[in-house]
Amino acid sequence: MLPEPDPALCRALADDLHDAGFFSEALRSAWGETADNAIARGLRSPAMRALGDRADALAVLGRLLVLGMPQPIAAVDQALPTLGAVGLERLGLCRIDGDVVPQAIIRPQSFTDDRGSGQWWIASDLDEAALGGPLPEDHVLGVGGASLTLAGLQLPTPAGRALDLGAGCGIQSLRARRDVAEVVATDISDRALRFTRLNALLNGMTGIRTLRGSLFEPVRGERFDRVVSNPPFVITPRVAGVPAYEYRDGGMQGDDLVASVIRGVGTHLEPGGVAQMLGNWESRGGAVGLDRVREWVECSDVPLDSWVIERESLDPLAYAELWVRDGGTVPGTPQHAALIDAWLTDFDERGVTGIGFGYVLLRRPVSGGPSLARYERIGQSLGGQDALGAHLARALAAHxxxxxxxxxxxxxxxxxxxxxxxxxxHHLPGVEDPSVIELHQGGGFARVVAADPGLAALVGACDGDLAVGVLIDAIATLLEVDGRELRRALLPEVRELVFTGFLAFA
Structure with a gap:
């Protein structure tokens, strides 16, 4: 069991890490970009080769805390002169057995938001590469691609109280606390909540309170200005022999957990409060996944504005392969084949044809009924991942x-x-007029909008000088079309372009 983190020891560790230059860019420079990318894929050997026999503090801590490799006691004492190996052991992050043997990893995580760049140290359980095999079911995950995505999506606007539902290692709590006065972090795992408290102390972050329990049970009757959740949304067969990893499996069938969070979150939002989460949803029985999400929102006890984005969709086999491998089971083994079969059988029984992954933003109206119901697929690469939260905030304000x-x-x-x-x-050879006109967005969701000559002319003329109606009338004259008809055609598109960030109020 991870011990309760000692504040003084956490401060000492933070001081030592800072003095050692234990930061993302420094480590990336130490072992190179290729090795850094390999670590994210569970491969340690490129980084080990790059460090060679270096014995400086950064190299020792990189091997011990990032790669999960035992290090000599004297080297660790020298790298952590304030805390020492004994202090690291008292925090439950290592055990001393001849060498210092890591029991957790600590990885520096850089971030950028509208206020600039920053750095966190995030402790979590040893990963697959360090363990040398499948993960235990109570594994506490570190910072992965999904958690970084959600952190970048969080609205960077001030608020009073936030709920981090299913906190895990606490990365979302740390991000929320930059803009919110108080964060309540919940999880079913006491081990996860200890990591959340450890990471808050390690990063000098106050105002984060932890509660143990499932979903909204620990905060029954409470309301928040923000709810953020990277819930255990992975669809997992409910049969013997399939590991139920706490960090990704909520213990329900299919996508029932995501449906439960969406249906129940509204009662925990203050008027004007916003919930943001990641999730999976099934297409099954002829019902498209996004349509099923819309039904969940419409079944909420509290009417909600909704903006749901599906980033990708996998077929059942690809989905099964992804999550079986994520648990550390190697392809080509009998265990791998048995798990794949369990997943496919589970999907077949429900008639699942595809599984979507995406982002959910829900908002409780301050007054009246919902005014936003947007369900869309955005498959292109993103423009500026770290700025997406600010983009979402601007989009809501524009709406x-x-x-x-x-x-x-x-x-x-x-x-x-x-x-x-x-x-x-885009012009056909020898043709003067374009056959295709596209408007490209560099930031936000990097949208591409097909525009006819009228819309393209209007967007090009929006320079903060003349009103939209005046511009449309002038364009109608230029194109020799009826002004009223052009206005009826273009104003709905103007509303869309304002929402998506192509146009803004002067």
Whole structure:
């Protein structure tokens, strides 16, 4: 059992890590970008070769705390002069058995938001490479791609209280605490919550309180301005022999856990409060996954604004292979084949044809009913992952403003084109007029919008000088079309472009 973290020992460890230069960029420079990418795939040998016989503090701590390799006691004492190997053992992060044998990993994690760059140290359980085999079911996961995605999606606007549902190692709590006065972190795993408390202390973060329990049980009757959740959403067969990893398996069938969170979160939001989460959803029985998510939102006890984005969809076999391998079971073994078969049987029994992964943003209206119901697929690569939270915040504010305007008021508005928007025109050989006009977004979700000549002309003319209606009338004259018809055609597209960040109010 991981001991309760001692604040003084955590401060000593943080001081030593800082003095050793134990940061992301320094480690990446020490072993190179190729080795750094290999570590993310569970391969340690490129980094080990790059470090060679280096005995400086950064190399010793890199081997011990990132790669999970035993190190000599004297070398660790020298690398951690304030804490020492004994102090690291008292924190439960190693055991001393001839050498210092790691019992957890600590990885520096850099981040960037609208206020600049920063760095966290995140402790979690030993990974597959360090363990040399499958993960235990009570494994506490470190910072992966999904958790980084959700951290980047969090709204960077001030709020009072936040709930981190299924906190794990606590990365979402740390991110939320940058903008929220108080964070309540919940998890079914006491071990996970100890890592959350350890990581808060290690990074000098106060105002994070932990509660043990399933889903919303620990906060029954409470409401929050923000709810953030990277829940254990992985769809797992409920049969003997299939590991039930606490960090990814919520113990329910299919996508029932994600449905339960979506249906229940509204009652825990203050008016104007926002919930953001990741999730999987099944397409089954002829029902498309996004349509099923819409049904869950509509079944909420509290009416909610909704914005759901499906980033990718996998077929059942690809999904099974992904998560069997994630647990450390190697392809080509009898165990791997048996687990794949269990997953496929489970999907067949429910008629599952695909599994979507994506982002869910829900908001409790301050008053009245929902005004936003958006369910979309965005498959292209993202433009500026760290800035997505700010992009979402701007989109919500833009929606609220444009939703309050009727068409006459929108026509009277003065807009400007966003600075990251470019235009691409495609011509057939020898033809003067373009056959395709596209508007490209450099940031946000890197959207590409097909535009006809009228819309392209309007966007190009939005320089903060003339009102939208005046521009449309001038374009209608230029194109020799009816102005009223062009206005009816373009104003809905203007609303969309304001929401998605192509246009903004001057």
């Amino acid at each position: 609220d403003r444009v939703a309050a305007l009727d068409d006459d008021a929108l026509a009277a508005a003065v807009l400007i084109v966003a600075p990251d928007i470019t235009e691409a025109r």
